[in-house]
Amino acid sequence: MTTTAQRLPSIRRTRRRTSTLALICLIALAILVLIPIYYLIVTTLKSTTEAASNPMGLPSTLDLSVYVDAFNRMEYPRAFLNTFLITLGSVAGVVALGSMAGYALHRKAKSRLASIAFLVLLSGLMFPYQMSILGLYEVVKGLGLMNSLLAVILINIAVNLPFATLLFYSFTATIPRELEEAAGIDGAGVFRTFLTIVFPLLRPAVVTVAILNTLSAWNDFMGPLYFLHSRDKQVILQEVYRNIGQFSIDWASLFPMMVLGVLPLVVFYLILQRYVIGGVAGSIKG
Amino acid sequence: MPHAPAEQLRPPPPTTAPSPRSGPSLAAGKKRRPGAARAQVRRNLPYVLMVLPALIIFGIFFIIPVIRTALLSLTDQSNHSRETSFIGLENYAEALTNPQIVAGIQHSLIYAIAVVVLQNLLALPVALLLHSKIPFRGAFRTIFFGPAVLSVLVVGYLWSYVFSSNDYGLLNTVLRGVGLANVNWLGDPNLALGSIIATQVWQWFGYQMVIYLAALQTINPDLYEAAALDGAGRWKSFCSVTLPGLIPAFQITVVTGLISGLKVFDIVISMTNGGPGYATETVLTLMYRKFSEGNYGLAASFGILFLLVSLLIGSLLLRVFRRLETRFS
Numbered sequence: 342m343t344t345t346a347q348r349l350p351s352i353r354r355t356r357r358r359t360s361t362l363a364l365i366c367l368i369a370l371a372i373l374v375l376i377p378i379y380y381l382i383v384t385t386l387k388s389t390t391e392a393a394s395n396p397m398g399l400p401s402t403l404d405l406s407v408y409v410d411a412f413n414r415m416e417y418p419r420a421f422l423n424t425f426l427i428t429l430g431s432v433a434g435v436v437a438l439g440s441m442a443g444y445a446l447h448r449k450a451k452s453r454l455a456s457i458a459f460l461v462l463l464s465g466l467m468f469p470y471q472m473s474i475l476g477l478y479e480v481v482k483g484l485g486l487m488n489s490l491l492a493v494i495l496i497n498i499a500v501n502l503p504f505a506t507l508l509f510y511s512f513t514a515t516i517p518r519e520l521e522e523a524a525g526i527d528g529a530g531v532f533r534t535f536l537t538i539v540f541p542l543l544r545p546a547v548v549t550v551a552i553l554n555t556l557s558a559w560n561d562f563m564g565p566l567y568f569l570h571s572r573d574k575q576v577i578l579q580e581v582y583r584n585i586g587q588f589s590i591d592w593a594s595l596f597p598m599m600v601l602g603v604l605p606l607v608v609f610y611l612i613l614q615r616y617v618i619g620g621v622a623g624s625i626k627g
Numbered sequence: 628m629p630h631a632p633a634e635q636l637r638p639p640p641p642t643t644a645p646s647p648r649s650g651p652s653l654a655a656g657k658k659r660r661p662g663a664a665r666a667q668v669r670r671n672l673p674y675v676l677m678v679l680p681a682l683i684i685f686g687i688f689f690i691i692p693v694i695r696t697a698l699l700s701l702t703d704q705s706n707h708s709r710e711t712s713f714i715g716l717e718n719y720a721e722a723l724t725n726p727q728i729v730a731g732i733q734h735s736l737i738y739a740i741a742v743v744v745l746q747n748l749l750a751l752p753v754a755l756l757l758h759s760k761i762p763f764r765g766a767f768r769t770i771f772f773g774p775a776v777l778s779v780l781v782v783g784y785l786w787s788y789v790f791s792s793n794d795y796g797l798l799n800t801v802l803r804g805v806g807l808a809n810v811n812w813l814g815d816p817n818l819a820l821g822s823i824i825a826t827q828v829w830q831w832f833g834y835q836m837v838i839y840l841a842a843l844q845t846i847n848p849d850l851y852e853a854a855a856l857d858g859a860g861r862w863k864s865f866c867s868v869t870l871p872g873l874i875p876a877f878q879i880t881v882v883t884g885l886i887s888g889l890k891v892f893d894i895v896i897s898m899t900n901g902g903p904g905y906a907t908e909t910v911l912t913l914m915y916r917k918f919s920e921g922n923y924g925l926a927a928s929f930g931i932l933f934l935l936v937s938l939l940i941g942s943l944l945l946r947v948f949r950r951l952e953t954r955f956s
Contacts, residue, residue, distance in 0.1 A: 473930055
């Protein structure tokens with residue numbers, strides 16, 4: 342009795358010590374994660390000489406003219422709009438097509454055709470589409486879609502459909518059929534039932550698919566690089582790329598462009614943080 | 628796609644797995660009457676129409692390109708000559724003997740494996756810590772996940788500045804500050820790929836951590852209680868409850884990590900552009916180069932080669948995981 346009574350506080354003390362140690366490790370890691378981002382931001386506000394002599398300190402003056410310059414040089418509103426349209430189109434397409442397909446394939450899972458169709462779609466999970474980008478180039482050219490936002494949107498949809506369909510398929514399994522049957526008795530067709538009853542219940546999956554696709558479509562560089570050639574069609578990242586190619590030494594004018602390049606998604610993340618992390622976490626339910 | 632006719636044409640009605648709501652006429656009659664068949668088609672039509680758009684888009688922008696690339700890889704198509712002829716496997720022979728391309732394939736593989744291993748080594752313990760009762764969990768989670776929303780291209784430019792061997796390079800400034808010599812992180816062929824890998828571990832471990840956290844939350848707390856009742860200590864219950872519960876998440880991070888690692892492109896373009904020499908060329912950067920040079924047939928061939936490699940790795944991994952799962956459950 343006495344021994345356990347004596348031992349207990351010491352166990353508690355070691356446990357507290359390990360958790361303090363863990364906290365210190367986590368803080369160190371957090372600093373390591375944040376330093377490059379902090380560095381990116383403060384460097385944009387310094388002159389080249391100040392950046393070299395005092396890399397980590399706060400800027401001595403607040404001069405936002407570099408941002409105005411970068412904004413103009415990137416033709417930011419146009420590039421932003423293109424990126425936005427591509428992201429919006431891709432997300433809407435993947436959610437619409439993926440939810441319909443995932444639902445229908447699950448409800449008809451016993452039919453052989455449906456299982457073949459499902460397997461065909463799932464094959465897309467196994468390999469990166471980038472490997473067949475030359476064939477894709479020919480297809481896009483053949484369809485007359487070269488240099489159009491629609492090409493990038495359709496490619497994004499095709500590439501992300503397999504995972505979206507899988508997720509919607511698994512989610513449909515959690516929705517009781519009785520709900521649909523009741524609607525069917527009321528005379529609603531399959532599609533109406535899907536839209537009014539099933540789709541709202543698929544919301545968690547919609548959030549996951551929408552978040553994952555927003556991140557990947559917004560940050561996609563390779564698709565636009567291959568398929569969008571004229572400047573009026575190009576996206577934000579291509580503007581960053583173009584300017585870095587031209588002024589590879591002039592970091593002072595580059596950094597603001599990089600900040601402008603990532604800013605929209607960072608704002609998106611900070612505002613919708615809970616959904617973004619929840620959406621990514623939801624991807625393991627596929 | 629002629630779904631409905633195909634079903635009608637199949638000689639014996641294929642063990643018509645009747646859907647639960649298929650009418651009594653089907654279940655009762657062994658022979659399918661045309662009227663019944665038509666009714667079934669009509670009942671299934673809405674479902675077919677719901678799958679069709681997905682299949683069409685996927686077919687046009689995924690399956691056909693794969694086939695076209697495979698065909699292209701058997702020709703000498705380029706923009707250097709107007710004539711294109713069938714040359715069999717010559718492109719593959721060249722791809723497998725050209726040291727630059729072989730190195731590119733190796734780099735992609737090394738990159739994918741290293742990133743997956745290092746990310747997991749970081750993500751798993753951090754997730755376990757954040758799953759426990761530690762203060763500021765939410766803030767840590769937000770910070771660690773943060774880099775995942777940044778564009779890889781921009782992250783590459785940022786880090787190439789941090790790694791720079793010029794006077795302003797942040798990392799070398801720190802090294803000099805503690806009395807060490809400058810290191811040429813991106814200019815040394817032996818270090819360049821490692822530097823690139825480090826940035827991607829920095830950027831993505833938080834993403835994997837979120838996946839592990841989600842998996843940890845799905846573990847039934849009763850299992851821990853049961854283990855405690857069985858007299859299991861912390862370590863034992865970790866091994867018998869936590870680890871098995873993490874296997875599905877582990878599977879996801881490894882498989883998706885490897886497949887997305889194999890297609891590494893943006894980060895190389897922005898940090899080293901394949902250099903020094905071809906020390907950091909990967910399959911996709913080489914493909915883009917060959918494509919820009921106009922050697923379409925050759926570029927297509929190592930796309931296909933690599934597609935086969937990723938398929939092989941994918942199916943191998945799935946088999947390993949299936950075995951792991953049966954052992955633990």
